[in-house]
Amino acid sequence: MAAPSPTDQRNRKLLGRLSLPERRFVADALRAETVGGVLLLAAAIAALLWANIPALTSSYDSVRNFHIGPGALGLDLSVQHWAADGMLAIFFFVAGIELKRELVAGDLRDPKAAALPVIAALCGMAVPALVYTLVSTLGNGSTDGWAVPTATDIAFALAVLAVIGTSLPSALRAFLLTLAVVDDLFAILIIAVFFTSEIDFVALGGAFVGLVLFWFLLRKRVRGWYVYIPLALAIWGLMYNSGVHATIAGVAMGLMLRCNREDGEEHSPGEHIEHLVRPVSAGLAVPLFALFSAGVSLSGHAIGQVFTRPETLGVVLGLVVGKTVGIFGGTWLAARFTKAELNEDLAWPDVLAVASLAGIGFTVSLLIGELAFAGDDVLVDEVKAAVLMGSFIAAVVAGIMLKIRNSRYRDLTEAEERDEDLDGIPDVYEQDKPDYHLRMALIHEAKAAEHRRRAEVAAGSSGDGDSPA
Structure with a gap:
């Protein structure tokens, strides 16, 4: 039977305790994202230094x-384009697997549970877009960037948590992760629908045939990286030449992987591949994209433009105000109308x-920009x-808000991880079992008896030493 989700309406709990398998999955996923987020943060700082130190600016450009690349195949691309169109395809491949898993085994498998995220x-995407459009229109600016502040960067957000030393209870972490997965889905749709101009239907047809072959091989349980990697590269190249953004190929292939476990399987193929590819995505692909995309001028004039030009001010307010109001308001409304x-x-x-x-919308926001x-x-x-400025302010x-509650989060996290009977299952997941309290009482009684024994031994040793010969 499926484990209850964090928003299971039968329990009428909003952001309730995760099931144990879901908690372990979230912990593993976010651990990799946190490491990748720290690398992403380092890459962004390196890009800013490289682009703003006068002696190095020309080399950065x-x-x-x-x-570099085979021009005959239409792939003579700049390093920056390889990072944006090539490396981010790996990122969106992992996003596709995450989305598929959420749909078949996570929060999104149940329509009622999926309602909240x-x-x-x-x-959290509509309000930032509205804020940007309003600010840009009132300032007579371009509305083309309405989608820029709609994205959330889970890796960068977790890097911030790691840097400031703040922990989050698993329910809040799962909520943030699910938000980012749904956010990625709609970002992909935005890129596919609004940022595709001219389409080469021959190349697009070839990419479609490649995806069908990819699906067929998966369905027939064909194994071997030497089959799938060349095919994936061919699909990516055809998708790029079609005029549709090449990252769409990544998410399409990710969605095709099977993410439900069958009898005798410890991990589904999707979970296994995600475990292998996520470090490449978080540790290499996304930091390289940041390195060649985040290098912008941070002179006084450039920073001044951020707060005076309508397009840039709309991005900042969209990330800082729009994201916060949108997500908080949407969550409150969902709770209000479901009475959770x-x-x-x-x-x-x-x-x-x-x-x-x-409101930290680094990676996908840069791409959409x-x-x-x-x-x-x-x-x-x-x-x-x-x-960069909006993400920094957010x-x-x-x-600051998380630090205020950090002692409470630390207590909750310790309670979630406590395992006094050392059976590998946190105690909070066993408290409803009939024999749990009896077992815990016996453990505490044994500890007390051991403590008394040691005290008696210590007292006896002290007495022996003080007695006359």
Whole structure:
């Protein structure tokens, strides 16, 4: 029987305790994302230094604009394009697997349980887009960048938590992860629908045939990386040449993997491949994209433009204000209309802090900024600076709110991990079992008896030493 989800309406609990298998999956996934987030943060800082130190600026531009690749296949691309179109395809491949797993085994498998993260994510994308459009329209700016502040970067958010030394209870972490997965899905749809101009139907047809073959081989249980990697590269190349953004190929292949476990399987093929590919995505692909995309000028004039130009101000306010209001408001409305009670261990300010943390929209926001204003290099760099500034402000605000509650989070996390009977299962998951309290009483009695024995031995030793010869 499927384990209850964090938002199981039968329990009428909002952000309740995760099932044990889900908690372990979330812990493993976020551990890899945290490491990748720290590398992402380091890559972003390196890019900013490389692009802003006068002696190094020209070399940065030379490296990221250097072209390499087979021109005959339409793949003579700059290093920056290889990072954005090639490396991020790996990132979206992992996102596709995560989405598939959520649909068949996670929060999104049950429509009632999926309501909260889906509504929160949709509101968390609609409100930032509305804020950007309103600010840009009132300032007579371009509305082309409406999608830039709609993204959430889970890796960067977790890196912020790691840097400030703040822990989150597993329910809040799962909520943030599910938000990011749904967010990625809609970001993919936005890229596919709004940032595809001219389509080469021959190349697109070839990519479609390749995807069908990919699905057929999976269905027939054909194994071997030497089969799938060349096929995946061919699909990616055809998708790129079709005019549809190449990252769509990554998510399409990720969605085709089987993520439900069959009898005798410890991990499904999707979970196994995700475990292998996630370190490549989080540790290599995304940091390389950041290294060649985050290098923008941070001069006084450029920073001033962020807060005076309508497009860039719309991005900052969309990330800082729009994301927070959208996610918090969507969560509150979902709870209000489903009459679900908030987990008694948490408070609404905790949801507000996580909503603010979701305003860190680094990776996908940078990508959409490049697509939205392609051809205007100056505006692209200014929008990137706005993404960095908005993400930084959101991180600071969320960090302050989370720090205030950090002692409470630490207590909750310790309670979730406590295993006094050393059976490998945290005690909070056994408290409803009939023999649990008897077993715990016996353990505490044994500990007390051992303590008394040691005290008696110590007292006896002391007495022997003081007695006359």
